[in-house]
Amino acid sequence: xxxxxxxxxxxxxxxxxxxxxxxxERADYIPELTRADPDDFGLALVSxxxxxxxxxxxxxxxxxxxxxxxxxxxxxxxSLGLDEVGRWVGAEPSGEAFNAISLEPRTGRxxxxxxxxxxxxxxxxxxxxxxxxxxxxxxxxxxRFAGRRLDVDEEVYVSEAATGDRNRALAYLIRSTGTLDxxxxxxxxxxxxxxxxxxxAVDLAVMAATLAHGGVNPITSESVVSPAVAAQVLAxxxxxxxxxxxxxxxxRVGLPAKSGVSGGLIAxxxxxxxxxxxxPLLDPAGTSVRGHAALGALSERLGLHLMRNPALPGSTxxxxxxxxxxxxxxxxxxxxxxxxxxxxxxxQGALDFTAAERVLYAMDESGPExxxxxxxxxxxxxxxxxxxLTLLHAGxxxxxxxxxxxxxxxxxxxxxxxxxxxxxxxxDLPRYSTREEAVERCAQALADPG
Ligand code: DON
Numbered sequence: 265x266x267x268x269x270x271x272x273x274x275x276x277x278x279x280x281x282x283x284x285x286x287x288x289e290r291a292d293y294i295p296e297l298t299r300a301d302p303d304d305f306g307l308a309l310v311s312x313x314x315x316x317x318x319x320x321x322x323x324x325x326x327x328x329x330x331x332x333x334x335x336x337x338x339x340x341x342x343s344l345g346l347d348e349v350g351r352w353v354g355a356e357p358s359g360e361a362f363n364a365i366s367l368e369p370r371t372g373r374x375x376x377x378x379x380x381x382x383x384x385x386x387x388x389x390x391x392x393x394x395x396x397x398x399x400x401x402x403x404x405x406x407x408r409f410a411g412r413r414l415d416v417d418e419e420v421y422v423s424e425a426a427t428g429d430r431n432r433a434l435a436y437l438i439r440s441t442g443t444l445d446x447x448x449x450x451x452x453x454x455x456x457x458x459x460x461x462x463x464x465a466v467d468l469a470v471m472a473a474t475l476a477h478g479g480v481n482p483i484t485s486e487s488v489v490s491p492a493v494a495a496q497v498l499a500x501x502x503x504x505x506x507x508x509x510x511x512x513x514x515x516r517v518g519l520p521a522k523s524g525v526s527g528g529l530i531a532x533x534x535x536x537x538x539x540x541x542x543x544p545l546l547d548p549a550g551t552s553v554r555g556h557a558a559l560g561a562l563s564e565r566l567g568l569h570l571m572r573n574p575a576l577p578g579s580t581x582x583x584x585x586x587x588x589x590x591x592x593x594x595x596x597x598x599x600x601x602x603x604x605x606x607x608x609x610x611x612q613g614a615l616d617f618t619a620a621e622r623v624l625y626a627m628d629e630s631g632p633e634x635x636x637x638x639x640x641x642x643x644x645x646x647x648x649x650x651x652x653l654t655l656l657h658a659g660x661x662x663x664x665x666x667x668x669x670x671x672x673x674x675x676x677x678x679x680x681x682x683x684x685x686x687x688x689x690x691x692d693l694p695r696y697s698t699r700e701e702a703v704e705r706c707a708q709a710l711a712d713p714g
Pocket of ligand 1: 328329330331362380431456459523525526549550551
């Protein structure tokens with residue numbers, strides 16, 4: 265979006281607020297990174313609908329560095345599964361710097377896939393074939409996450425390869441413990457290449473949004489990794505993504521995140537958004553100073569902390585009453601008495617476990633003394649996940665066992681295929697297109713139970 269909108273305004277405001285922040289240094293142990301412009305500062309946010317917002321230098325290219333680690337971890341998990349990957353690399357915060365020469369005492373595994381030792385192992389786990397070498401596979405995967413073809417900054421790659429003895433030392437140490445059954449030089453070379461993949465802040469926001477969106481790129485709609493893998497990666501980002509500053513980051517900013525020494529920083533709000541910043545001046549933990557400040561302020565301002573309840577209370581059930589109070593209720597006292605015994609529960613939006621529990625509770629409570637019938641109106645429901653469906657089916661089955669009749673207003677078939685509903689609820693549940701029709705049938709059945 266270029267015209268002013270509220271989200272772009274929020275990003276521009278952060279840009280203006282933190283652009284003048286002067287702390288931090290460019291990483292110099294990879295000499296090429298010292299060429300970065302210290303004034304560059306870009307921010308980008310991508311929503312689950314693929315809307316992209318940005319401010320500042322959001323299109324300036326830089327190398328991914330450690331921001332590549334969660335995405336290559338995702339590739340290894342997709343290729344081998346969590347159990348196999350977990351044999352070689354742990355999932356515990358190390359409490360140490362990203363480049364610590366340190367392995368788990370008993371197993372010899374690196375602590376997690378976010379520190380260099382773990383990332384070298386993760387990269388080495390990515391299978392390669394003569395037709396598709398491991399690095400090509402990695403580049404294809406990173407490009408799918410970004411939704412465009414990425415490339416390597418050869419100067420940065422050469423610069424890191426020339427000065428990367430600490431990482432080589434780590435790879436040899438890992439092999440000496442028996443956990444890495446590959447050539448340490450080759451493994452580190454692939455790792456250096458992956459760190460040198462060129463992106464922009466907008467690319468990184470799309471990549472983070474893909475993790476937040478259950479592995480589906482919200483711009484291209486391509487399924488890059490499974491929802492399970494996306495969740496596993498976000499979990500490790502939340503606990504380990506910011507190295508020895510991970511606890512404080514989760515406490516204050518409250519989002520799974522990953523930093524990189526070229527100045528990139530991503531954060532993901534599961535099922536909500538992907539965020540990225542770029543600014544090359546780093547704090548001692550290797551995190552962009554302006555990026556940290558901006559994401560912290562944005563989280564505070566927009567209430568993005570993961571541990572804050574994202575659901576608005578009461579937003580699922582829009583009506584819980586009895587049919588006699590509806591405008592369509594009949595005038596005669598006799599008929600009204602029947603309508604009094606027809607409970608109405610209407611729901612809206614997307615139904616997950618939390619929302620389904622609200623619906624079921626409202627259904628249980630509907631109707632005087634919980635007798636009579638219940639009309640469940642699902643017309644405003646936009647979707648239901650498998651957990652919500654299982655719960656709703658079980659709740660409808662229980663109502664029938666209790667001798668209460670249920671009717672569902674469900675022209676959009678939100679409750680699932682009739683065969684499945686019959687199997688799970690043990691009945692041919694009547695489904696109607698209008699609420700009036702469903703209420704009328706329930707009232708008639710109460711009048712004539714035979
Ligand atoms: O391995 C390295 O040292 C770099 N290629 C990446 C380190 C990094 O980005 C640490 N994160 N803040």
